[in-house]
Amino acid sequence: MKAERTEASGEGLNGLAADFSGLVMLPHTLFALPFALTAVVLASYSADVTWLKVLLIVTAFTGARSAAMAFNRLIDQRVDSANPRTRGRHLPAGRLSRWQVWLFVAAAVGVFEVSAALLGKLCLALSPIALAVIFAYSWTKYFTAASHLVLGLALSIAPVGAFIAVTGTLTFGVLMLALAVVLWVAGFDIIYSLQDEAFDREQGLFSVPARLGAARALWLSRALHLLSFAALGAVGSYFPVGILYWVGVTLIGAMLAFEHSLVSPDDLSRVNAAFFTVNGAVSIIFLGLNLADRLL
Numbered sequence: 001m002k003a004e005r006t007e008a009s010g011e012g013l014n015g016l017a018a019d020f021s022g023l024v025m026l027p028h029t030l031f032a033l034p035f036a037l038t039a040v041v042l043a044s045y046s047a048d049v050t051w052l053k054v055l056l057i058v059t060a061f062t063g064a065r066s067a068a069m070a071f072n073r074l075i076d077q078r079v080d081s082a083n084p085r086t087r088g089r090h091l092p093a094g095r096l097s098r099w100q101v102w103l104f105v106a107a108a109v110g111v112f113e114v115s116a117a118l119l120g121k122l123c124l125a126l127s128p129i130a131l132a133v134i135f136a137y138s139w140t141k142y143f144t145a146a147s148h149l150v151l152g153l154a155l156s157i158a159p160v161g162a163f164i165a166v167t168g169t170l171t172f173g174v175l176m177l178a179l180a181v182v183l184w185v186a187g188f189d190i191i192y193s194l195q196d197e198a199f200d201r202e203q204g205l206f207s208v209p210a211r212l213g214a215a216r217a218l219w220l221s222r223a224l225h226l227l228s229f230a231a232l233g234a235v236g237s238y239f240p241v242g243i244l245y246w247v248g249v250t251l252i253g254a255m256l257a258f259e260h261s262l263v264s265p266d267d268l269s270r271v272n273a274a275f276f277t278v279n280g281a282v283s284i285i286f287l288g289l290n291l292a293d294r295l296l
Helices: 002-023 026-043 051-075 077-082 098-119 121-140 147-167 172-203 208-212 214-238 243-261 271-295
Strands: none
Touching: 002 051, 002 098, 026 051, 026 147, 026 172, 026 271, 051 077, 051 098, 051 121, 051 147, 077 172, 098 121, 121 147, 147 172, 172 208, 172 214, 172 243, 172 271, 208 214, 214 243, 243 271
């Protein structure tokens, strides 16, 4: 009987861990974390990088992102319950309670703050600003269609913070990398929000598709991605990168063009492929080629 109780308890803990992982969509760290690590690679041109510092950067990023995602689920519980696409999420479905998610947010903030403190006084001093931005995003969809850009700003904190953690400074090059992330994220978030165009309009939520319609929203997304591509060019012009960096930028341009070929105002059946597959590959390939470029 004791063994059975232990096994049941283990299954409960494993199930709870799986629920929290699903709550914050942990695999989606592939979108922004590689850009934070790319900033570390670029920072290594002017400062030493240690494995401990890389580990602390990854831990800080994971804590901040987990806190932001869980907080966003708390703020969006009402609209998630009303939206057929999202009512199966953990809070609307009752798989997690609000107090459990609040405790998770507090724990994730703690992980972020401890990691920031270990990265240095400057990182710790700037950490409240980072938290303010990533938490503020959760309310923006209720009053501005610029919410897509705010999401991009929230994710762009990762490469900026990573660069500061390594060098203790900010440069034009890393600000251009942050701008590229802002525009890239805003562009693909507009594509993803096409799925909720009618729902957002009905509920009075602010998104570009709800305000402009699918066709004009897609044109704006294309323009944002074109500007993101240009910003990556500015990054390469600032740092002493080699040929593989430019191969990475070229591949990103091609992949973003492919992403837009998957979606049209009349066919949203491949939105998930455009959002998850292409954008996950963009960040991983870019990091891989930057790292190879630096090592070679």
